Amino acid sequence: MVMDQERPNDETYNIENFTFLVDRDFMEKVKPIKVDFKNVGFTISANLDLSKMGGGSCSGCGSSSSCCS
Numbered sequence: 672m673v674m675d676q677e678r679p680n681d682e683t684y685n686i687e688n689f690t691f692l693v694d695r696d697f698m699e700k701v702k703p704i705k706v707d708f709k710n711v712g713f714t715i716s717a718n719l720d721l722s723k724m725g726g727g728s729c730s731g732c733g734s735s736s737s738c739c740s
Contacts, residue, residue: 672706672713672715675692677692678692678694680694680695680696681693681694681695682694682695682698691706700719701717701718701719702717702718703717703718704716704717705717
């Protein structure tokens with residue numbers, strides 16, 4: 672998730688004072704997407720099998736916790 676400008680193929684979602692932009696074609700591949708805000712940071716889950724793309728795990732900020740499953 673990054674800050675970005677709206678593009679012609681983006682779908683816009685305004686939820687609780689946050690604006691989310693998602694490319695329409697990408698959304699069709701991964702829907703539903705869930706963004707869950709925690710006390711510190713957030714998690715994102717989607718219907719996307721990263722193992723088919725050579726991925727499947729990651730961590731952030733030098734931590735050992737996984738953000739993708």
